Amino acid sequence: MIETPYLLFLGDAPDQLAAKVAVGIKDWRPENAVGQYRMDGCKADLGLKDMTLTEAKAAGAKTLVIGVANRGGVISQEWKKVLVMALEEGFDLASGLHNLLRDEPDLVAVAEATGRKLHDVRVPEVDYPIANGIKRRGKRCLAVGTDCSVGKMYTAMAMDAEMRKRGMKSTFRATGQTGILITGDGVPLDAVVADFMAGSIEWLTPDNDDDHWDLIEGQGSLFHVSYSGVTMALIHGGQPDALILSHEPTRAHMRGLPTYQLPTLETLRDTALALAKVANPDCQVVGVSVNTQHMSEEDATAYLAKIEADLGLPATDPFRFGSGKLVDALAAM
Amino acid sequence: MIETPYLLFLGDAPDQLAAKVAVGIKDWRPENAVGQYRMDGCKADLGLKDMTLTEAKAAGAKTLVIGVANRGGVISQEWKKVLVMALEEGFDLASGLHNLLRDEPDLVAVAEATGRKLHDVRVPEVDYPIANGIKRRGKRCLAVGTDCSVGKMYTAMAMDAEMRKRGMKSTFRATGQTGILITGDGVPLDAVVADFMAGSIEWLTPDNDDDHWDLIEGQGSLFHVSYSGVTMALIHGGQPDALILSHEPTRAHMRGLPTYQLPTLETLRDTALALAKVANPDCQVVGVSVNTQHMSEEDATAYLAKIEADLGLPATDPFRFGSGKLVDALAAM
Numbered sequence: 001m002i003e004t005p006y007l008l009f010l011g012d013a014p015d016q017l018a019a020k021v022a023v024g025i026k027d028w029r030p031e032n033a034v035g036q037y038r039m040d041g042c043k044a045d046l047g048l049k050d051m052t053l054t055e056a057k058a059a060g061a062k063t064l065v066i067g068v069a070n071r072g073g074v075i076s077q078e079w080k081k082v083l084v085m086a087l088e089e090g091f092d093l094a095s096g097l098h099n100l101l102r103d104e105p106d107l108v109a110v111a112e113a114t115g116r117k118l119h120d121v122r123v124p125e126v127d128y129p130i131a132n133g134i135k136r137r138g139k140r141c142l143a144v145g146t147d148c149s150v151g152k153m154y155t156a157m158a159m160d161a162e163m164r165k166r167g168m169k170s171t172f173r174a175t176g177q178t179g180i181l182i183t184g185d186g187v188p189l190d191a192v193v194a195d196f197m198a199g200s201i202e203w204l205t206p207d208n209d210d211d212h213w214d215l216i217e218g219q220g221s222l223f224h225v226s227y228s229g230v231t232m233a234l235i236h237g238g239q240p241d242a243l244i245l246s247h248e249p250t251r252a253h254m255r256g257l258p259t260y261q262l263p264t265l266e267t268l269r270d271t272a273l274a275l276a277k278v279a280n281p282d283c284q285v286v287g288v289s290v291n292t293q294h295m296s297e298e299d300a301t302a303y304l305a306k307i308e309a310d311l312g313l314p315a316t317d318p319f320r321f322g323s324g325k326l327v328d329a330l331a332a333m
Numbered sequence: 334m335i336e337t338p339y340l341l342f343l344g345d346a347p348d349q350l351a352a353k354v355a356v357g358i359k360d361w362r363p364e365n366a367v368g369q370y371r372m373d374g375c376k377a378d379l380g381l382k383d384m385t386l387t388e389a390k391a392a393g394a395k396t397l398v399i400g401v402a403n404r405g406g407v408i409s410q411e412w413k414k415v416l417v418m419a420l421e422e423g424f425d426l427a428s429g430l431h432n433l434l435r436d437e438p439d440l441v442a443v444a445e446a447t448g449r450k451l452h453d454v455r456v457p458e459v460d461y462p463i464a465n466g467i468k469r470r471g472k473r474c475l476a477v478g479t480d481c482s483v484g485k486m487y488t489a490m491a492m493d494a495e496m497r498k499r500g501m502k503s504t505f506r507a508t509g510q511t512g513i514l515i516t517g518d519g520v521p522l523d524a525v526v527a528d529f530m531a532g533s534i535e536w537l538t539p540d541n542d543d544d545h546w547d548l549i550e551g552q553g554s555l556f557h558v559s560y561s562g563v564t565m566a567l568i569h570g571g572q573p574d575a576l577i578l579s580h581e582p583t584r585a586h587m588r589g590l591p592t593y594q595l596p597t598l599e600t601l602r603d604t605a606l607a608l609a610k611v612a613n614p615d616c617q618v619v620g621v622s623v624n625t626q627h628m629s630e631e632d633a634t635a636y637l638a639k640i641e642a643d644l645g646l647p648a649t650d651p652f653r654f655g656s657g658k659l660v661d662a663l664a665a666m
Contacts, residue, residue, distance in 0.1 A: 133587075
């Protein structure tokens, strides 16, 4: 678990896109974002107060989060100066970079000398159990996709935010590095050893109040041959009570697999629901989340209406039209 | 790599199923199994001679193989006493447990002092790729089970032996510690990191002659919530042309999951085939392999006849009645 709140390190980001992890934190957990730290030449700006390390420390920040992609896959000497100073000032460091903090001997040495922690959120830090399949209290919702990268994380984040606004009990449960950095906690599922995948999701979504919802971040797709095992473990470890179908209608083929076509929403519904019922016979498919970013508003509206008619389920683009319909569906259960 | 022959360590196995590693070695490489070592309370028996370490050493055994698998794979203090004595007596140790021999400081220290080797066959030694889903040449057969430990490895081993006897081209492809201990190579799939599971199976079953069959060792079950993700990765990474359904009819519930019932063979057939067709649209279910060890011969024969009538597929117990029918089905494709 990463200590919050954060100082968001933007480094020398060449543009706003390079800082998308920091943008995600600021958008979804503004209470975790005390300020931003920008180096000379930084082209990203979160609209947060620029702070020195000392100012951020005084403002209560506990962890400096690397919210920017590094250039060339290495942690540069310029970054190092700031990171070392941050450790000396009493900050923990957190990163989702491929280049691990723990693989940098100078950072490790300073962290040890100062008693600070280095969090590499791509690497599991917990010995997860093997799944036991025992029914847990509380409710769980999982988004399953026709493909990878169709908006499953965004859907869960948006639903969680809407549920909190309505005073419902909910928790977003991160299963990827961006989600873990945003919330400070979670399971880096794609890096978990095969036998413990489902157990890690049971661990992530324990017993809770009967009226509490875990919004579990989806990963991969049952129809994406590279990652379908990860999705399967999420479905059985998560024991979802509710499934949301996620789709991106303009995709010409499965992401990274040019010869593979996307399944229909009907096929996804039938396949995912049958498998989910193994772990939770009461599971239902409650709605559809569509990423319409490549469609006009008119086309998007018409597409969603057709989905609703064809599947008899509420359908929305949570980014464009809000997640209210999906939350209504959970509230009605 | 591992010196033979073996003394097979059964420890305090709670039942015969827990000793399936040792059973596999004894059945498929009997020339490697000098004897068995059982502790107080051991409920498994290979029908081999019970030996002390000294007796086994005198009989020529070179390596003590931990032939028993506990849930979670913990090396208990009671086991340790025997393992340390074995090293002192001049045995190497070989294990497929999650709890690695090399992670036990006392075993490492004694092995170093005595000049013996610790073999952890479960540890992946290859950087597997992410699966690309590209169709490969040659043919592949995979057994999928209604549950774990229903005879999938036996089925593949028996079919491989029968195919070689007939002069067909075939290779048994090990995906678990027993198979790896028996054949000397393979992928320890349950220890592979999630993102690389399907890719490891593509790596294990590369392009081959058009008339060559890979007999891929199955793992877990799509209906076993602890391990279903591993099974999913095998189905999509393996791109099977032929599926064999594996079943143990007397099982009261899913192994280790008292509240979970086994699916019917029809449900397994429909679920596995639909998922397999994502990676290989030409995939067919070609036969049924039934573990009838807890049934009389009369009951077993009647059960197999009923399966054949109900499913319209050849059905056999490869251990009891041979795998000929299943190989006939592959030969006819």
